[in-house]
Amino acid sequence: MSGQARKWVWESSSSRGTARLVLLSIADRIPDDQCVAYASVTELMTRTNASRNAVRTSLALLADAGELEVIHEYEGPQHSTVYRMPRPAAWLAKVAAAQKADPALSVEDVKPLTDADPAPALRDLDEERLRKHRIWRTTGSKSGPPRQNPAGSASGPPRQNPTPPRVRNGPPSGAESDPQNCSSEPKVNRRYSSSGAAGLTSATDWQVDDASLSWAQQQGHLERLGEQGLQAADAKWRHYRATWSPRSAAAWATDWRSWIDREHTPSPQRPNLYALPGGSPAPQAGMTRSEAHMAALLAAIDEPTGTE
Template sequence: MSGQARKWAWESSTSRGTARLVLLSIADRIPDAQCVAYASLAELMERTNASRNAVRSALAWLCDAHELEALKGYEGPMGAAVYRMPRPAAWLAKVAAAKKADPGLRTEDVEPLTDADRAPALRDLDDELLRKRRIRHTGASESDPPVQDLTGSESDPPRQNLTPSRVRNRPSTGADSDPQNCSEPKVNGSYSSSSAAGLTSATDWQVDDASLSWAQQQGHLDRLGEQGLKAADAKWRHYRSTGSPRTAAAWAADWKSWIAREHTPTPQRPNLYALPGGSPAPQAGMTRSEAHMAALLAAVDEPTGTE
């Protein structure tokens, strides 16, 4: 079904520049007639070769133009944002209804889409099918206010100032994917100067689809659970935050090695703090000797920095 979404983006979308690239990147990931797909901010930056602010501005423009919907109450792997393309969804729903009424009707004979044709309501989305696509419903109501947070994964670096919506998302000069200024970060937090090209810090590096698929295929996602994987990711970033910048591939390899060594959570182990400096307060009902044992286990679990 991504073919129908791409066809609409190429032939009917009014977007330009970075906004068009962002829309096409999302359309390329749409698997079925619901026209729903997830994408993190880091993935869109990498696919479009655009800066963080440029991608955020493009997403805001697309939502304002009703060419894209950011679905509140749904999230993808690692908290990735979930989007729907409403016009292709409306067209596919219209075709399905017309063929149900007249099984012999050809797609090209269906009446063209009009402004009165709307995409199916969110309550009609097939949650079981979405779960197979690694998208889960978090339980927010459809009547909630439209989502405004376009930042993507919760592990992304702190949000920078979003370009006001009244500013055109296409710069007056240069390529559409160029940064807004010379100091603005590009893909994975690296800067546009040639001396730092391809290098990023552990804090700015984002978990890509390949690394996430590796964690799932190797059984680490099932072993640790989603929350456990997030905790391990936060712990890794803490210990690697002072390291020298590396390439994204180098950080990915290091991250995989860390996740593979991470202890499997068990009910028998005390609820230890994950990072140095965290509160070692004992759990309610723990004796003094149990609190000492918890502290010793935490010290054993903490990496020495020589990994």
């Protein structure tokens, strides 16, 4: 009957993603027309290659959608949870009733399932058939025979539940959707991780690449600033970036281009434009003391603050 349950999932279920895989995994284990099967979260994690949280979330979504029921009165091996798929159970019950009334009727001739077709009541489950599939009533249940050890005789002592084997808290390594694996994977995006530090360099050690030089020429910055002015702007950029944390060559290239793009064109009114902090270049010939002082103030205003 697992084939009919899987067919219903493919054709009628509204589930998506991991929830659909979980529902298909349970449908694959259904043995008869009662549409009851047991499965543990660990087994579903292995079959769907999903994380524990993803499987639990999917089970809750399927229950809310009415496509899966948890039967608390029963349990499978090692206290596995027992589930029922009510809609396939309703369809198979409808087919059985129609064929009972007309034995010559085929499955294709049965009218499609509607919301008015209920699933059989849980109290009508055939416990004898469930026991054949290793599904028993939970301990302390008021009805049903005691759970027996399948490996022993019918008159043997009640089945003792062995201690469940220890399992990992997550699915096999490599599952993309498993958040449990995050703690064991290298943090490749951390700035100072061993794998990421290999491609980082300081502003002082970074060399202007050919692409940045071509950019400066194409954008007209080389002609605007002149070769000496471009070199002075580069020196000032390295001075203000010397204390910055290491970055990749591409990041420095982007920052360097932005700096050159904002650099002012040199003019006689700004003789100290490219002076570094602490420097005191001599004023140009012919400038009065007042003009030299004004030029120094203009240069100080144009100097970056280090926050750009």
